Each structure stands twice: as C-alpha cells, then as structure tokens.
Amino acid sequence: MLDTTHIRETLERHFDLSPDPDLAEEMSDIYARMKRVVPPADWAIHAPYVKAIDTLKREKNAVILGHNYMTPEIYHGVADFVGDSLQLAMKAQETEADIIVQAGVHFMAETSKILSPEKTVLMPDMAAGCSLAESITAEGIAEMRRRYPGAPVVSYVNTTAEVKAASDICCTSSNALQIVEALEADTVIMTPDRYLAQNVANQSSKRVVFWEGSCIVHELYTAEDLRAYREHDPEVKIVAHPECPPEVVAEADFTGSTGGIIRWVEENRPRRAMLVTECSMASNIADALPDVEFAKPCNMCPYMKKITLEKILYVLLTGENEVVVDPEIAARARVAVERMIDLSKKLGL
Numbered sequence: 001m002l003d004t005t006h007i008r009e010t011l012e013r014h015f016d017l018s019p020d021p022d023l024a025e026e027m028s029d030i031y032a033r034m035k036r037v038v039p040p041a042d043w044a045i046h047a048p049y050v051k052a053i054d055t056l057k058r059e060k061n062a063v064i065l066g067h068n069y070m071t072p073e074i075y076h077g078v079a080d081f082v083g084d085s086l087q088l089a090m091k092a093q094e095t096e097a098d099i100i101v102q103a104g105v106h107f108m109a110e111t112s113k114i115l116s117p118e119k120t121v122l123m124p125d126m127a128a129g130c131s132l133a134e135s136i137t138a139e140g141i142a143e144m145r146r147r148y149p150g151a152p153v154v155s156y157v158n159t160t161a162e163v164k165a166a167s168d169i170c171c172t173s174s175n176a177l178q179i180v181e182a183l184e185a186d187t188v189i190m191t192p193d194r195y196l197a198q199n200v201a202n203q204s205s206k207r208v209v210f211w212e213g214s215c216i217v218h219e220l221y222t223a224e225d226l227r228a229y230r231e232h233d234p235e236v237k238i239v240a241h242p243e244c245p246p247e248v249v250a251e252a253d254f255t256g257s258t259g260g261i262i263r264w265v266e267e268n269r270p271r272r273a274m275l276v277t278e279c280s281m282a283s284n285i286a287d288a289l290p291d292v293e294f295a296k297p298c299n300m301c302p303y304m305k306k307i308t309l310e311k312i313l314y315v316l317l318t319g320e321n322e323v324v325v326d327p328e329i330a331a332r333a334r335v336a337v338e339r340m341i342d343l344s345k346k347l348g349l
C-alpha cells in the first residue's frame with residue numbers, strides 16, 4: 001500500500017502544489033461546474049492538482065475514467081469520462097489512450113484491463129475495494145452451480161476477474177433485468193448482490209436464486225426512514241439505486257443505475273429530490289440543476305472515497321499501482337463482460 005508521506009514527498013519534488021487563489025481564478029470555467037458544492041478556498045487547494053494532472057494526462061496520452069461517486073473536484077476537474085459501471089466499461093473498450101487511470105474502485109479497473117489488455121490501467125489506491133466484490137469467490141460460483149445444476153450464472157460487474165471468469169455473463173445495475181430476461185432458462189443464478197437479485201426477481205418472470213452479498217452503503221437505507229421523510233415533505237421525489245433492499249425500492253419514485261438516476265433527475269427536474277445512494281451523486285449534479293433542491297440523508301462509500309486528486313497525480317507521475325490480471329483468467333472473464341456489453345448494445349441500453 002502507498003504511504004501518504006512518501007506520496008507527498010515525491011509530489012513536492014516535481015510540482016508546486018500549494019494553494020493558489022490566482023490559479024483558481026484562472027481556472028474558473030472548471031470551478032463553475034462545482035461552485036454550489038465546493039467553497040472557493042477548497043478550489044484554491046484543488047486547482048494546482050487539477051492543472052498538474054491535466055498536463056501529465058496530455059504528456060502520457062492517459063485518460064481518467066471517473067465513476068459517478070467520485071468527489072466533485074475529480075468528477076468535474078479531471079475525469080475525461082464519467083458514468084456508471086456499464087458506461088465506463090464501454091469507454092474502456094473504445095478509448096485510444098495508452099493509459100487508463102480508473103477513478104473508481106478496483107473491480108472497475110479490472111474490468112477496464114479485461115476489456116483493454118494492451119493498455120496500462122492504473123489504480124490511484126489499490127485498497128479501493130467493494131463489499132460486494134469481497135463477498136464471493138470462484139468457489140462460491142461453483143457452489144451455486146452445484147446447488148442449481150444447469151442454471152446460468154449472471155454475475156454483477158462488482159466482482160473480481162476470477163468470479164467473472166467463472167460466470168456465464170455479467171450485468172450491471174442498468175441492465176440486470178434485461179440480461180436475466182434474455183437468458184433461455186427458467187431459473188437464473190444471480191451473484192453476489194442479494195438485493196439487486198430480489199429487485200430483479202420482483203420484475204421478472206423467472207425464478208431468480210442468489211448469493212447473500214450486499215453493498216454496505218445501500219443496505220443502510222430503510223423504508224421507515226423514507227416514509228418518514230416523505231411524510232415531512234410530500235413533494236419530494238425519491239430516487240433509489242437497485243442495491244437497496246426491495247422494501248426501500250418500493251418507496252421510490254424511480255430506481256436505476258447511477259447513470260439512470262442522473263438522467264431521471266435531469267429529465268424530470270423535481271423541485272426536491274432525495275437520491276438514495278452514495279453522497280457524491282447529488283453534489284456532482286447540483287450545479288447543472290440549480291432549480292433542484294437535494295435532500296441529503298446520504299451514505300458514503302469508504303472505498304470510493306479512497307480516491308483523491310493527490311493519488312491520481314501520483315500514479316500518473318510514477319506509473320505505480322498498475323492493475324494486472326492473469327491473461328488466462330482475463331480471457332475467460334472477457335467472454336462474460338463482452339456478452340453483457342453486446343447484449344446491452346443490441347437491446348439499445
């Protein structure tokens with residue numbers, strides 16, 4: 001694991017990263033995308049990092065793929081593409097860059113490497129994991145196959161490369177129902193998120209059996225809390241991620257992937273919205289939607305929040321934290337991920 005003191009000492013030798021209000025002013029076009037949520041003093045701290053990252057990206061022909069849960073200075077300041085897991089996987093497949101810096105969690109970087117084995121994929125912090133990815137191994141998939149012989153395995157992209165390699169097809173929160181429906185089987189195994197599986201089962205004609213994993217961020221929401229909030233504010237629109245328990249999803253006006261949630265709020269422009277998902281989602285769209293007031297009883301993902309401008313700059317500078325996937329495992333995992341992408345494209349998702 002990289003040590004913060006070492007990161008700082010290394011960066012100090014190459015850049016002047018002290019807070020710079022003049023540079024912040026010069027870069028006010030970027031700041032305009034986040035000024036509702038980032039105070040000017042903070043922007044003066046971030047601006048030197050944003051500039052240094054931008055320069056290195058050009059020198060090294062690198063792109064930064066940023067998940068929707070990144071903090072605003074990453075999401076608006078340095079990411080070349082932002083999106084949900086499916087959108088980022090598709091970008092990793094298409095990009096012509098030599099280096100991908102994954103501003104997200106480890107399974108996303110592995111997915112990029114699986115889809116673009118010839119590219120260098122860098123993780124700003126290798127400890128940015130995911131409770132879902134940690135909940136199952138390839139042996140868990142084998143156990144499910146023994147329990148339900150002949151049933152196809154649909155694994156959420158929030159899994160390791162080994163688990164993807166042991167699965168028939170992947171899914172994300174934006175295509176899970178359509179993938180399950182498209183399979184020619186009456187019983188489908190979904191791993192590792194029990195809530196995503198239950199939410200799919202509630203809308204599907206199939207029997208969906210599942211692994212007992214969960215997301216430590218979304219499992220914290222309760223239907224009682226949402227009902228109490230709606231009672232206090234009957235006009236609020238509640239928008240939830242499908243990693244939430246089914247009784248929470250039942251209280252929502254809309255359920256979708258992080259990309260789907262952003263699209264829904266942009267298109268519907270509710271006066272007040274509560275995004276039942278990770279904290280940064282509301283922050284990242286607040287400036288583009290000044291007419292929407294966001295209620296924020298949010299839960300933070302401790303893994304996503306390991307990614308910082310400082311660590312992005314460090315891995316870009318040094319090339320450290322390269323993500324490596326065993327080629328034989330990557331080849332098998334690629335089949336499951338590409339099946340998902342091809343089917344999603346065919347279905348127009």
Ligand code: 13P
Pocket residue numbers: 068083084085086158172173174215241243256257258259
């Ligand atoms: P999305 O694919 O909806 O972005 O979800 C990824 C994730 O980790 C949500 O917790």
Ligand code: SF4
Pocket residue numbers: 105129130131132133158215216217218243278301302303304
């Ligand atoms: Fe994993 Fe949940 Fe964090 Fe998403 S929010 S990366 S599912 S722990």
